[in-house]
């Protein structure tokens with residue numbers, strides 16, 4: 466069976482989606498503060514590698530585990546859900562078919578267990 470990675474256009478497509486995704490994240494007043502001081506180019510590179518591996522493509526991800534990367538950042542479930550919504554918007558914008566978008570969001574949803582560390586979303 467063709468991987469989601471191949472279906473959506475491989476690394477080039479994922480790079481475009483990740484670029485668009487972080488534009489949306491940084492434009493969101495609730496999410497932007499989490500990324501103050503982040504090296505966005507490095508983060509984008511890691512995110513592209515992470516998604517390539519997670520969606521069935523080549524796995525060159527050498528970054529931190531999801532738990533290590535997000536520990537102590539006070540990320541609530543509402544923040545996670547907002548990030549998932551923006552990712553979904555970027556995927557649709559890139560022309561990824563709805564059912565495939567749903568599959569991708571379903572694949573990342575369980576990561577909340579490692580990423581969310583605060584029950585109460587930060588105001």
Ligand code: HEM
Pocket residue numbers: 496499500502503504508511512515527528529530534535538540544545546548573576580
């Ligand atoms: C689908 C969910 C998510 C995935 C797949 C993901 C993936 C990643 C990856 C791959 C890294 C880089 C780790 C490294 O440097 O080795 C990272 C870092 C980070 N993530 Fe996430 N993340 C997700 C959700 C979130 C959410 C919901 C927030 C906050 C609202 C967030 C905030 C951050 C921050 C602040 C960093 C560190 C940036 C830096 O200073 O380098 N992430 N994430």
